[in-house]
Amino acid sequence: MVTQSLVALLVALVVMGVTAAISKRVDRVAVVDVAWGSVFVAVALVLALVWPDAHSWLLAVLVTLWGGRLAWHIAKRSKGHGEDPRYEEMLGGPGWHAGAGKVLLRVFLTQAVVAWVISFPLHVAAAYDVRWWPVVWVGVAIWAVGIFFEVVGDAQLAAYRAKPRDSRPKVLDTGLWGWTRHPNYFGDACVWWGLWTAGALSLGWVQGLATIFAPIAMTYFIRNVTGAKLLEKTMSERPGWDEYAARVPLFVPRPPRR
Template structure:
């Protein structure tokens, strides 16, 4: 088995990129042809599973660290893909794509972005499983970085899983529409699944870098492992500034405002004075927003007591997430 693996050595990243591009473009062709969203998120999540399993099998080095890092990615991907597929099948469509589904280049651009997301975020396990890294001398499994990575990933996965389950159960009870979700982790964070996802990828990266910290003498492998830091950083940037928190905050605020002021069809900047809302929706949302951390879970009593500069810097509660009718 040694020689086929060696042939793949120099092209390992290219192979995973080609597999990702082929899988995502096939998904795009199906989604565009039939104009539906049933496979969009599933294709993204399941792609991570494919890359983790593929790179582990191609590397032919089944050490504890390689196996565990790959399994962590596959468990995370299977849960995410399965949950998102179940959700879209239950709801029938994904409203995020309503404005781009019928526009070829806009919809195609989303899938190109998904290729980039999957390939970049998978880099820690892809590089760890690469023969040039996995076949080198690495410290035995159980180093401090291994243990820390396992703990971080486990907390992140538990938070993400629990938050998705809590929200699903909450919505299935037909709760009052004018009241934001404030059960379980959602009482401590406005976006706990995003926090859990960020932790998962910090954990996978931390678990994967032990050979770079004290094992391999291959400088290229060491640099590649440390450079895979781009994975958790890209995840944070995407969720904090891209298709995560920003795209979730504004529609929620607008929905509660519209419930309070159904006659206002502008939502763009007219001064409505001190007019009282027609129901409690807007007041409920503002109260929830004022006491609930944007990302990192904290008890409301602690969050309220923190100075604004701490919320802005340490907790990432940035002004860009704020929305008012005049914004």
């Protein structure tokens, strides 16, 4: 598995290196968000090409559907916008003007390494044969639940934003947004628990337990660090947010409450 992991690390570094060059040219660090999903797509495809079998190609298809949609969605959403305030706060200045070394280390190298760590279930899937095919399909089902929450949640949010401000509720609390305050982030977590199940756990208990840190890390980051809780720092300033937050859970969905 060491060879597969080294190849995956090289792919992640190359993708983020190219992204850094593009980012420097357009003077916008936030383009790294578009590359985030693309890193996993590149890793999965290279592993499937170098160590081809039905299992690796199935995982590559799942990762490509998720990562490709995510990259397209973020690119479309961020078109025409300036630098993301999150990166200005992280870097202590406006993007690359904060210093190339700081940007490369804190943003691009960090995200390359994090993506490499989270993709470990793909590394082991390329190195070992499937032991339990039924577990693969359980993982695919979990992945599908995640994709449903992401796609439907994003569509509902887009429909809400398309309405005139004076004719829409102050806070979106219908559909999946009445079940969880962050259906897209919950969907992301489900996708990677599904990929871990289909990719690593299906190989055996040893491979599954040895890589369970990957979906745990993804869930932790998108819930507590770069995703839900970070977004709520600004969302909580909206009128009606406190009442909404009292009714609807932060992350794990539950049926709507009045």
